[in-house]
Amino acid sequence: MAALHEFNEEVIEALCELGGLSEAEAQSFAASKRSEIEYAHKYRLSPSIIAGSILGINDCCIPSQCPKS
Secondary structure, eight states: OOOHHHHHHHHHHHHHHHHHHHHHHHHHHHHHTTTHHHHHHHHTHHHHHHHHHHHHHHHTTTTOOOOOO
């Protein structure tokens, strides 16, 4: 499994591809959704799945309130 930092970078790349965002915009989105990215990493979700969830493309995968571990 990729380290959290690497996973975060993959999410940023997916945000750029799926949302047509600049890298700076994608980094800002990722920073504001850090807990969701950590949750997705913990449960080994695809970076594209979390990026889609952040963008509102697929809201079924990440709960709005991530459980505390």
